[in-house]
Amino acid sequence: DGGITQSPKYLFRKEGQNVTLSCEQNLNHDAMYWYRQDPGQGLRLIYYSQIVNDFQKGDIAEGYSVSREKKESFPLTVTSAQKNPTAFYLCASSRGRNDGYTFGSGTRLTVV
Amino acid sequence: GIQVEQSPPDLILQEGANSTLRCNFSDSVNNLQWFHQNPWGQLINLFYIPSGTKQNGRLSATTVATERYSLLYISSSQTTDSGVYFCAVDGGANNLFFGTGTRLTVIP
Numbered sequence: 001d002g003g004i005t006q007s008p009k010y011l012f013r014k015e016g017q018n019v020t021l022s023c024e025q026n027l028n029h030d031a032m033y034w035y036r037q038d039p040g041q042g043l044r045l046i047y048y049s050q051i052v053n054d055f056q057k058g059d060i061a062e063g064y065s066v067s068r069e070k071k072e073s074f075p076l077t078v079t080s081a082q083k084n085p086t087a088f089y090l091c092a093s094s095r096g097r098n099d100g101y102t103f104g105s106g107t108r109l110t111v112v
Numbered sequence: 113g114i115q116v117e118q119s120p121p122d123l124i125l126q127e128g129a130n131s132t133l134r135c136n137f138s139d140s141v142n143n144l145q146w147f148h149q150n151p152w153g154q155l156i157n158l159f160y161i162p163s164g165t166k167q168n169g170r171l172s173a174t175t176v177a178t179e180r181y182s183l184l185y186i187s188s189s190q191t192t193d194s195g196v197y198f199c200a201v202d203g204g205a206n207n208l209f210f211g212t213g214t215r216l217t218v219i220p
Binding site: 033037040041042043044045048058059088090092097098099100101102103105106108 | 142156160
């Protein structure tokens with residue numbers, strides 16, 4: 001079955017650490033996205049990539065970094081510069097801009 | 113960015129009832145989607161509907177792009193319909209803006 005796999009489901013980070021969230025898709029989609037969701041809120045765009053080796057900042061990119069070396073993979077690194085990283089992180093993909101999005105099941109990141 | 117307003121913010125229904133959720137947006141869009149987020153956080157795409165009407169089982173959606181709103185209809189609601197329904201729109205900047213959602217609770 002095609003889909004998007006995010007790992008891990010739960011992640012705990014100590015202050016000052018960088019952590020990397022994995023996102024893999026086997027849908028052959030060109031575009032991939034990272035969103036952040038805070039409790040009781042909608043989703044906000046962190047980064048997106050429309051094609052391999054290219055990515056663009058979203059509304060809240062500060063303190064995050066990404067790479068897109070393979071079509072199937074779009075990992076997100078939450079750096080120590082992100083002051084409030086505790087949130088639910090969702091990865092999505094689509095065939096293109098004007099197409100429906102498919103989401104992964106998310107990673108809950110908690111700073112301890 | 114585009115402003116997205118969803119109403120009502122909360123809705124409680126008896127099983128079997130029908131409901132209408134509304135999404136207003138502030139500018140013209142070329143991408144509008146409805147999602148259902150279940151209690152475990154999984155987001156499921158219900159409709160890609162920048163204009164017109166679509167139906168999928170007990171769910172249907174209508175977008176009137178010229179008047180900048182979209183409606184999601186749920187008929188004969190079931191307890192598994194509970195969760196948060198999000199409307200999201202893209203005005204062309206490849207940034208899907210999400211509303212704050214409608215939290216639906218269906219009671220048996």
